[in-house]
Amino acid sequence: MAEPIRVCITGAAGQIGYSLVYMVGSGAVFGPDTPVILHLLDIKPMMTVLNGVCMEISDCALPCVRDVIATDDPAVAFKDIESAFLVGSMPRKEGMERKDLLAANVKIFKVQGAALEQYAKKSVKVLVVGNPANTNALICAKYAPSIPRENFSAMTRLDQNRAQAQISAKLGIPVTDVKNVIIWGNHSSTQFPDVRHASAIVNGQTVSVYDAIKDDAFLKGEFITSVQKRGAAVIAARKLSSAMSAAKAACDHMRSIWEGTSEGHFVSMGVFSDGSYNLPEGVMYSFPVTIKDKKWSIVQGLPIDDFAQEMMDKSAKELCEERDDAIAVCED
Ligand SMILES: NC(=O)c1ccc[n+]([C@@H]2O[C@H](COP(=O)([O-])OP(=O)(O)OC[C@H]3O[C@@H](n4cnc5c(N)ncnc54)[C@H](O)[C@@H]3O)[C@@H](O)[C@H]2O)c1
C-alpha cells in the first residue's frame, strides 16, 4: 500500500459530511490502494455529533482509513494535509439565493485560508463546497498567499453532473455516454450549462448532443433553467439542501484532480480566471478544464456564439459583484 494521504473535511458533522466521509474512506477519491488519515473539523457545539460520526466510520471497518482525527481546532485539522474539502458553512433555506449566505459564510473562509497558510502542506489541493462556493474559494486563496492560487477550486461539478444526467435522460442513454457538458460561471442561478461542445454515444455512434437532441428551444430554455434551479428544487422537496449528490460531486471533483482527465475529456470547475473567453480576471469562474499531474488548464479555442457569450458575461458580472461584497465583508 502507498503512504497515507492526510485529507481534511470541514463541516464533517453536517449533512454533506455524513456522505463524504464514507465516500473518501471507501477509496472513491484517492483509490482503493491509498490509505487516508481523515482530519475532521467542525465547531465546538457539534463535537458530540462528530464523535458519533467517528464511531460509525470505525464501525464501517473501511480498509483505506488508517486514522481519524476529529477536532474543532483548524490548527489540528489542517496540519500537513494534502487535500481539503471545505464544506463547513451555513446552507441556504427555501427562498434564498446562495449569495445571501455571503455575509454569514465568507468570514469562515477568510479564517480557514489563514489557517491553511499556516498549517497545510504548500501542495494542498483545496476544494471549496460551502456557498457561495466560487467567492468563498477566492477569499480562502487570498488569505493563504503562500499556497499557489491554482491549488484552490470551487465546486460546479454537481451542476455538471445534473446537466449530464438530464441529457442522458432526454436521449435515453447511460450517463457515462454523455461527455464534455460545460458549466460556465458561478455556482448560482446565473450559471450557464452549455452542451454546444458536448457529445453523446447514440446507437453506437458518437454524435454532437445538439444534433442528437435537435431542440434549440429546449436546450436554450428549459434545460438551462432546470440546471440553474435544481438546487432550489431539491431544497423545496427535501426542506434541506442537496447532500448525497453534493458529496458525490465533491468526490468526482477531487478525483479528477488526483487522476487527471482522460484524452478528449474535460470537466468543469471554478478556477482563477485568466481572462480567457473575454471574461474578467480576478474571480473564480467555472471553466472547462483538462487536468494533468494535478494541474488544470482551461480548455482554449472553443467557438462561442453571441447567446453563449451573453450568458457567460452575465455570470461574470455577478461574480465581480460578489467579489467586491466579499472583500468589503472581510475588511470590516
Ligand atoms: N457547491 C455546491 O455544489 C454545494 C452543494 C451542496 C451544498 N453546498 C453548500 O455546502 C455547505 C454545507 O452544506 P450542508 O448541507 O452539509 O450543511 P449542514 O448545516 O448540514 O452542515 C454544515 C456543517 O458545517 C459546520 N460548520 C459551520 N461553521 C463551521 C466552521 N467554521 N468550521 C467547521 N465547520 C463548520 C456546521 O456545524 C455543520 O456541522 C453549505 O454552504 C451549502 O450551501 C454546496
Ligand SMILES: O=C(O)C[C@H](O)C(=O)O
Ligand atoms: O442549492 C443549494 O443551496 C445547495 C447546493 O448549492 C446545490 O446546488 O444543491
